[in-house]
Amino acid sequence: MNETKNQTAITQTWNNSFLLNIEVIDKQHKRFFEIFDTILQLSRKAENEGELLNVINELQEYAHYHFQTEEALIEKSNAPNFELHVIQHEFFIQKIKGFRMANNYNNPVLVNQIVIFMRKWLLMHISDVDGEYVTAVQQFLLKDGAN
Numbered sequence: 001m002n003e004t005k006n007q008t009a010i011t012q013t014w015n016n017s018f019l020l021n022i023e024v025i026d027k028q029h030k031r032f033f034e035i036f037d038t039i040l041q042l043s044r045k046a047e048n049e050g051e052l053l054n055v056i057n058e059l060q061e062y063a064h065y066h067f068q069t070e071e072a073l074i075e076k077s078n079a080p081n082f083e084l085h086v087i088q089h090e091f092f093i094q095k096i097k098g099f100r101m102a103n104n105y106n107n108p109v110l111v112n113q114i115v116i117f118m119r120k121w122l123l124m125h126i127s128d129v130d131g132e133y134v135t136a137v138q139q140f141l142l143k144d145g146a147n
């Protein structure tokens with residue numbers, strides 16, 4: 001099989017190694033991956049006819065919603081590195097806003113840039129940064145009885 005074609009066929013879809021065992025967060029992370037998969041599919045099309053803007057908007061809205069959930073839980077449970085985590089979330093939002101602006105200029109490689117950024121961000125953020133709050137949030141939810 002053609003090596004390049006093979007490479008672009010790799011999809012970074014959800015797998016259970018991303019589970020943090022916090023139900024509400026895992027559900028939202030799965031949704032994040034679904035949006036990522038949609039972008040990945042668009043990156044394989046020659047034309048995306050405005051679909052990219054729709055999915056960028058969806059990603060921005062969903063990121064806001066998800067980050068609010070996470071930040072509230074981190075704060076309430078006194079998990080470590082709250083400020084650092086918020087900075088990472090803000091970085092993501094700013095980056096997505098930049099992609100939305102870039103989309104106005106019909107940049108043909110934009111969709112690939114988004115795929116590269118999101119793949120790295122999802123892998124690194126969920127395993128390293130989100131991983132830091134797991135114990136504190138799990139304990140908080142157990143005590144709170146809300147999970």
Ligand SMILES: [Fe+2]
Pocket residue numbers: 070085089125129130
């Ligand atoms: Fe996070």
